[in-house]
Amino acid sequence: MSNRAASGFSLHEDTSASLIGLAILALALAVTWQARPATDGESRERYPKGWPTPLAATIDRPQPWSDSPLQALRDKKDNSIAAPILLGMAWVVAVGAAGAALGGGEVLRFLPGAAMLAALTGAAWFLAAQKLVHHYNLEYPLWALAIGLTIGNTVGAPRWLMPALNGEFLIKTGLVIFGAEVLVSRLLELGLPGLMTSWLVTPVVLVTTYWAGVHLLRIPSRSLCMVVSADMSVCGVSAAIATAAACRAKKEELSLAIGLSLFFTVIMMVAMPPFIAWVGMDPIVGGAWLGGTIDATGAVVAAGEALGKEAGQVAATVKMIQNSMIGLIAFAVAVYWTGWVDRDGAAARGSLGAEVWRRFPKFILGFLLASLLCSWLFSSGPAQALWVDGAITGFTSRLRAWLFCAGFVCMGLQTNFRELAPALVSGRPLVLYVAGQFLNLVLTLAMASLTFGWLFRKAVDS
Amino acid sequence: MNWPPGSGRLAALGAAAALLWCGVFPRLLQCPALARHIELMDRREVNPAAMYYTELEHLPLRPPWLERRVRLWPAAVAAMASPSGRE
Incomplete structure (x- = not known):
C-alpha cells in the first residue's frame, strides 16, 4: 500500500483485507442475529431470502431504469433508495479508509480521492442499471472498467486521486466478504x-x-x-x-x-x-x-x-x-502458483511447504475462513441457515459488489490501453x-x- | 481556464455515452422482441445481471418437482448414508 511508513504502524495488504472483511462479516451476523424474528424464525416459506437485516437499509444499488436515470433511485415498491445508494458510496470510502489506516497511510490525504472513487463507482452502477444493459447481462465490472479506462486514457487520473486508487485491496476485501457466500453445504x-x-x-x-x-x-x-x-x-x-x-x-x-x-x-x-x-x-x-x-x-x-x-x-x-467451487479452485490455484509456477530458483532448493507458505496470498485464508464458518453455521439448522442467508443477501453481497465495482474503477484508471494491445492483436x-x-x-x-x-x-x- | 489535455476527448465520449444510455437504449427497449423478453423476465422476477447466486431474486433451492423425475441419490449411496445401512 502507498505511504506505508507514514504512521509507523502498517499491516500487509492481505492481512488488512482479511481483518476488515472478517470484521464486516461478524458485524453482519451480529446485527442480523440481534434483529432475528420473534416467530417463524425457521420458516423458509416466511423468509425465502433469510431473516431481514437492519443493515439492508445502509446499502443498495441503483435499480433497473429505462428512460431516465432518476428511475434508478426508486425500488420496486416506488420507495426512494437514494439514501442507501449514498450510504453504499460511504461504505466504499469507509472500507478504503480503514485499509489506508491499517496499511500505515494518511487517511486525510486519502479521503478526497476516495470520495471521487465512490462517485465514479456510483456512476458505473447507473450505467449497468439501464434496462437493456441489465437484461443482456453486461454486468457492472464492464462499466466500472470502461469509466476508469476512459478517464485514465484521456485526461489521466489526477494526482489527488492517486492515494485512493487501491483496487487490489478493495477487491481482496470484497473477496474475503464473498467467502461467506461460498457455502459448501449448497x-x-x-x-x-x-x-x-x-x-x-x-x-x-x-x-x-x-x-x-x-x-x-x-x-x-x-x-x-x-x-x-x-x-x-x-x-x-x-x-x-x-x-x-x-x-x-x-x-x-x-x-x-x-x-x-x-x-x-x-x-x-x-x-x-x-x-x-x-x-x-x-x-x-x-x-x-x-x-x-x-x-x-x-x-x-x-x-x-x-x-x-x-x-x-x-x-x-x-x-x-x-x-460453490470457487473457494476450492482459488485455494488450489494459489497453492499451484506459489509452489510451482512462481517459484524462484533460490527458494526451489528449500522446502516446498515453507516456500508455498511464504508466497501464499494470505487473504485467501480469510476467504476460506469466511466460507467454512458460514458453511458450518448454515448447515447447523434451519434457523441458522436463514440467519446466514439474511446477513448475506441483505448486506454482505451488496457491500461485496460495491467493493468489486470500486476495485474495477481503480483498475481501469490505472490501465493503459497500449498494455492490452499485444494480447488483443495476437x-x-x-x-x-x-x-x-x-x-x-x-x-x-x-x-x-x-x-x-x-x-x-x-x-x-x- | 486551462483544461488538461484530453478533456475534449473525455467530453466527447461522455456525450456519446449520454446519447446511447438516454436516447438510443430507451428506444431499443420499445422494439417488440426486446420488450417481450424483458416483460417475461420481469414477470418471473429474474435478475439477469446477477454475478452470483446470492444476487438472484429467488435463491435457487432444489425445485420440489425434481425428485419425482430424477433419482438424486441412488440406492447404494443413500444406504451408505443412512444409520441403519438401509435406505
Whole structure:
C-alpha cells in the first residue's frame, strides 16, 4: 500500500483485507442475529431470502431504469433508495479508509480521492442499471472498467486521486466478504447428478484449457491462461476475480478475461435456449447444460427461464453448485502458483511447504475462513441457515459488489490501453476462450444427458 | 481556464455515452422482441445481471418437482448414508 511508513504502524495488504472483511462479516451476523424474528424464525416459506437485516437499509444499488436515470433511485415498491445508494458510496470510502489506516497511510490525504472513487463507482452502477444493459447481462465490472479506462486514457487520473486508487485491496476485501457466500453445504442440492455435472466437467475443462493455452497456443502469460480458463469453466466474472487474485494476474489480464466472458455470455444466453428448443431437448437436461456452460449466474437464469420454468430452476441450481467451487479452485490455484509456477530458483532448493507458505496470498485464508464458518453455521439448522442467508443477501453481497465495482474503477484508471494491445492483436486469448468453451459445451452436454437424462432418471429406471 | 489535455476527448465520449444510455437504449427497449423478453423476465422476477447466486431474486433451492423425475441419490449411496445401512 502507498505511504506505508507514514504512521509507523502498517499491516500487509492481505492481512488488512482479511481483518476488515472478517470484521464486516461478524458485524453482519451480529446485527442480523440481534434483529432475528420473534416467530417463524425457521420458516423458509416466511423468509425465502433469510431473516431481514437492519443493515439492508445502509446499502443498495441503483435499480433497473429505462428512460431516465432518476428511475434508478426508486425500488420496486416506488420507495426512494437514494439514501442507501449514498450510504453504499460511504461504505466504499469507509472500507478504503480503514485499509489506508491499517496499511500505515494518511487517511486525510486519502479521503478526497476516495470520495471521487465512490462517485465514479456510483456512476458505473447507473450505467449497468439501464434496462437493456441489465437484461443482456453486461454486468457492472464492464462499466466500472470502461469509466476508469476512459478517464485514465484521456485526461489521466489526477494526482489527488492517486492515494485512493487501491483496487487490489478493495477487491481482496470484497473477496474475503464473498467467502461467506461460498457455502459448501449448497453443493449437495441436486444430489449426485448435480455433483457429476458440475464437479467432474469443470475441473477437466479448467485444467485442459489452461494446459492448451500454455503448451499449444503458447500464450506467454500463464496467469492470463489461468484467468481465462477459470472464468470460462467455473462461473465467469466472480471466478475470474478470485483466480486472478490467487495467481497474481495483471489487471490488464483480468480486464481482458472479463471482457471475453461478458461478450460470449451474451451470445450464449441469446443463442442456446432457441437451439435447445429446436432440437427438442428435455428441459432438465437443457437446464443442466445451460447451468454448466454459460458463465454468468444471472444469464444462466435468464436463458433457463426463456426455455421454461423447469429448465430455469435446474439451470440456476446447477450454476449455484458450480459457484460453490470457487473457494476450492482459488485455494488450489494459489497453492499451484506459489509452489510451482512462481517459484524462484533460490527458494526451489528449500522446502516446498515453507516456500508455498511464504508466497501464499494470505487473504485467501480469510476467504476460506469466511466460507467454512458460514458453511458450518448454515448447515447447523434451519434457523441458522436463514440467519446466514439474511446477513448475506441483505448486506454482505451488496457491500461485496460495491467493493468489486470500486476495485474495477481503480483498475481501469490505472490501465493503459497500449498494455492490452499485444494480447488483443495476437487473438490467442480469444482462441483459447472459444476452444475451451467448445470443450465445455460438449462435455457438459454429455454429462447432463448421462446423469439427468439417463443414469439417474426415474422414468428410465422404472 | 486551462483544461488538461484530453478533456475534449473525455467530453466527447461522455456525450456519446449520454446519447446511447438516454436516447438510443430507451428506444431499443420499445422494439417488440426486446420488450417481450424483458416483460417475461420481469414477470418471473429474474435478475439477469446477477454475478452470483446470492444476487438472484429467488435463491435457487432444489425445485420440489425434481425428485419425482430424477433419482438424486441412488440406492447404494443413500444406504451408505443412512444409520441403519438401509435406505
